Amino acid sequence: MTAFAVGVEPRFYALVPAAGSGSRSGAAIPKQYVSVAGRAMMGHTLDALLAVPELDAVLVVLSPQDDCFESAVPQFQGARAWVARCGGASRAESVAQGLRELQARGAQPHDWVLVHDAARCLLQPAWVQQLMAQCRDDEVGGLLATPVADTLKQAQGQRAVATVDRANKWAAQTPQMFRWGLLMAALAPVLQGEAAHITDEASAVEALGHTPRLVEAPFENFKLTYPADFALAERLLRSRA
Numbered sequence: 001m002t003a004f005a006v007g008v009e010p011r012f013y014a015l016v017p018a019a020g021s022g023s024r025s026g027a028a029i030p031k032q033y034v035s036v037a038g039r040a041m042m043g044h045t046l047d048a049l050l051a052v053p054e055l056d057a058v059l060v061v062l063s064p065q066d067d068c069f070e071s072a073v074p075q076f077q078g079a080r081a082w083v084a085r086c087g088g089a090s091r092a093e094s095v096a097q098g099l100r101e102l103q104a105r106g107a108q109p110h111d112w113v114l115v116h117d118a119a120r121c122l123l124q125p126a127w128v129q130q131l132m133a134q135c136r137d138d139e140v141g142g143l144l145a146t147p148v149a150d151t152l153k154q155a156q157g158q159r160a161v162a163t164v165d166r167a168n169k170w171a172a173q174t175p176q177m178f179r180w181g182l183l184m185a186a187l188a189p190v191l192q193g194e195a196a197h198i199t200d201e202a203s204a205v206e207a208l209g210h211t212p213r214l215v216e217a218p219f220e221n222f223k224l225t226y227p228a229d230f231a232l233a234e235r236l237l238r239s240r241a
């Protein structure tokens, strides 16, 4: 592992990729702007992150064509609320571009970056703090995840052809927390137009030979992906209020 300067306290940044279109959501607009419990879904996500005092700043990465954000999420204001329209064609590219933006704003290789999907709007500040507490002294970093509870099927079309051993299987969530330098090294191929298959930061870090820490989180931190997910999120958010 890289040795970092002794005595230099790392900063903590959240990086929120929000440049997707939400094609699986069935919505007529990008899913991060779909109204859930009275406001744009992404508004809940960003509020939860801004409520974590240990985070120095929250950077949201939008598509260069995005002209909705300021009107849809008006409460995202203040010195810790950063916006960049540098999203790319894939989630990994949006994250890599966001890392560059953080560097331009002063992030150093030893600083921690917590990448969190805009589409996980049920996030609670306490879960972020748990991740930080368990990973800040880890030599790699880690991610929120939940152990797989269901029996897993290998499918061919609509037919189950095999049952996959679920022992030691976890479903990856976000935030995923790594040092800026390690994450940039892991995602560098994405900026060269390679490694299009990368679906999360941890897999890119694993590809470098590291073993990210799994920090157990509730299933409630699910990603809104399919149409039915929005009604479930609405019920859960309203039940909290």
Ligand SMILES: Nc1ccn([C@@H]2O[C@H](COP(=O)(O)OP(=O)(O)OP(=O)(O)O)[C@@H](O)[C@H]2O)c(=O)n1
Pocket: 016, 017, 018, 019, 020, 021, 022, 023, 024, 025, 031, 032, 061, 087, 088, 089, 090, 091, 092, 094, 095, 117, 118, 119, 120, 223, 224, 225
């Ligand atoms: N080019 C992209 C694609 C995705 N994302 C973001 O990555 C997160 C997780 O991705 P996913 O849930 O797959 O969102 P979409 O790509 O928008 O959804 P879909 O795959 O259904 O189109 C979302 O917050 C999404 O906005 C991004 O910043 N840039």
Ligand SMILES: C[C@](O)(CO)[C@H](O)COP(=O)(O)O
Pocket: 091, 117, 171, 172, 173, 174, 199, 200, 201, 223
């Ligand atoms: C990062 C992630 O949320 C972990 O579960 C997920 O991989 C992103 O979703 P996508 O549909 O692959 O973009």
